[in-house]
Amino acid sequence: MKRKITLKDIARELEVSISTVSKALKNSEEIGRDTKEKIQAFAKLYNYRPNNIALSLKNKRTKNIGVVIPDIVHYFFTTVFRGIEKYANQKGYNVIVCVSDESFDKEVINTELLANGSIDGFIMSLSAETQQKMDFHHLLEITEQGIPLVLFDRADDHVPCDKVILNDTEISYQAVNKFLANGRKHIALVTTESYFNVSAKRAEGYEAALSEAGIPIDPALKLILPYRDINENEIRQFFAATKIDAVLCVNEIFAVQCMAIVQKMGLKIPEDISFIGFTDGILSKFVQPTLTTIAQHGERMGEISAQMLIERIEIEMDVEKPYRTEIVEATIIERESTVN
Numbered sequence: 001m002k003r004k005i006t007l008k009d010i011a012r013e014l015e016v017s018i019s020t021v022s023k024a025l026k027n028s029e030e031i032g033r034d035t036k037e038k039i040q041a042f043a044k045l046y047n048y049r050p051n052n053i054a055l056s057l058k059n060k061r062t063k064n065i066g067v068v069i070p071d072i073v074h075y076f077f078t079t080v081f082r083g084i085e086k087y088a089n090q091k092g093y094n095v096i097v098c099v100s101d102e103s104f105d106k107e108v109i110n111t112e113l114l115a116n117g118s119i120d121g122f123i124m125s126l127s128a129e130t131q132q133k134m135d136f137h138h139l140l141e142i143t144e145q146g147i148p149l150v151l152f153d154r155a156d157d158h159v160p161c162d163k164v165i166l167n168d169t170e171i172s173y174q175a176v177n178k179f180l181a182n183g184r185k186h187i188a189l190v191t192t193e194s195y196f197n198v199s200a201k202r203a204e205g206y207e208a209a210l211s212e213a214g215i216p217i218d219p220a221l222k223l224i225l226p227y228r229d230i231n232e233n234e235i236r237q238f239f240a241a242t243k244i245d246a247v248l249c250v251n252e253i254f255a256v257q258c259m260a261i262v263q264k265m266g267l268k269i270p271e272d273i274s275f276i277g278f279t280d281g282i283l284s285k286f287v288q289p290t291l292t293t294i295a296q297h298g299e300r301m302g303e304i305s306a307q308m309l310i311e312r313i314e315i316e317m318d319v320e321k322p323y324r325t326e327i328v329e330a331t332i333i334e335r336e337s338t339v340n
Helices: 007-012 018-024 033-045 075-090 105-115 129-133 137-142 168-181 197-212 230-243 252-264 282-286 299-315
Strands: 064-069 095-101 121-125 149-152 164-165 187-191 220-222 245-247 274-276 292-296 324-329 331-333
Touching: 007 018, 007 033, 007 105, 018 033, 018 105, 018 137, 033 121, 064 075, 064 105, 064 299, 075 095, 075 299, 105 121, 105 129, 105 137, 105 331, 121 299, 137 149, 149 299, 164 168, 164 299, 168 187, 168 197, 168 245, 168 292, 168 331, 187 197, 187 252, 220 230, 220 299, 230 252, 245 252, 252 274, 252 282
Parallel strands: 064 095, 064 121, 121 149, 149 164, 164 324, 187 220, 187 245, 245 274, 274 292
Antiparallel strands: 292 331
């Protein structure tokens, strides 16, 4: 008997990407004929059976929901999952969670794994690599099969589905105006690569507030950090290179790391430099001084996501319901990093 193989096995054996294998097995025109035939022949030889056989989910519900999150390090995603599970359990649904670890390939594998009839619908936040590649074929296939999908936080307009997002641009604008009201003029932004769409929106709010105040946008006041393996020397050099009296960080981890480094450099918080960071997590409450944060209300976002998905799952098949986007309003929680 031939062993059961997976998308990952085929990709490794033929030295192609998982995305290429997935598209080839679905006869996508994006893949060249020779590559497509080679992949399909290999899959047939080893009796590969795709997992996307969930077309009957509308008629045969499992009462299970699949959740794919990009990271378990960031407190925000933990709170979103808590909200999803709380609401889903109240409605009699179980929750199966997978972590993409910011990997496109893992995200594809997770969706293939769960879309085999084991779940009734998905709730997802896009991985870093998915946003970077702008490759949403696996999500488009899910929606084309009639499997309900809700994207939260990191969503993209190229995917037709329900979405739950934060008012990222508006709340960043408010945070910078708070700095300005406190007399800060040299305001920095510590952010990620712009393909993180939430970071791009937060940068828009940052720039809009400065422009409105008549302050030129200074590229030297923007630090772009990788989402993992952060170099302390890079942060130290950034703060040593120019005058900075306030910092908006797009996540809590960046804020805490930057605060620790500037204090090592002899600066006082908030007397010399103020900080505001996204996500009101555990670190924010216990770092010294405590961090002023933008609360993203992750648990509420999770509850709304679960509600939207379950409504979509339970809707009658012959009823068309337009997709909608819900916006969660963030709030600023003031602590010691901005209060003298």
